[in-house]
Amino acid sequence: EADIYQTPRYLVIGTGKKITLECSQTMGHDKMYWYQQDPGMELHLIHYSYGVNSTEKGDLSSESTVSRIRTEHFPLTLESARPSHTSQYLCASSEGGTSGGRETQYFGPGTRLLVL
């Protein structure tokens, strides 16, 4: 069973507010990822990290930012939320190493964000 946690699970917030979505894993994984997913649709990678102090933008442009100060923690921040940010945000982690992407990605339960 994966030990990766996301809070909050649901968030309804007004336009212009600053929000931080939390993601923590207790597996000691080096790699962590943030995906954006609309209901029943594919996942789009928006940020990833290969370790502490390493962050990269993903394939889908996002106005959010991330930080990786500790191995187990990978928070995502939106400085000014807009209705276009309404979506589900999924955090994942995987082991580092040389398996070339074959390692399993373990996903958290997601945060459903609604911006009014």
Added chain:
Amino acid sequence: TQLLEQSPQFLSIQEGENLTVYCNSSSVFSSLQWYRQEPGEGPVLLVTVVTGGEVKKLKRLTFQFGDARKDSSLHITAAQPGDTGLYLCAGAGAGGTSYGKLTFGQGTILTVHP
């Protein structure tokens, strides 16, 4: 950009029927993974295939990786209501800048009616 085309997008069948979901690309992947996602949860890995032509079985689920490592299929035999969910294929690149990153297909929403 490596794109994965998944089909069908929606599948509604009766309990006991068989089904196949396809995942196709013009790009070569070093490996391909299949995930299942239930409402309100994150995806959970079902299988990883890494060798061209590889076939893996997981109870009533059979996964196949194409010989050229550009496509994959998921076949479910005698589907049950518990198989209902979103099935996602995801390909891993051949290394370099795509190292460790996955490209996901659009997903197939499967509904199995009792």
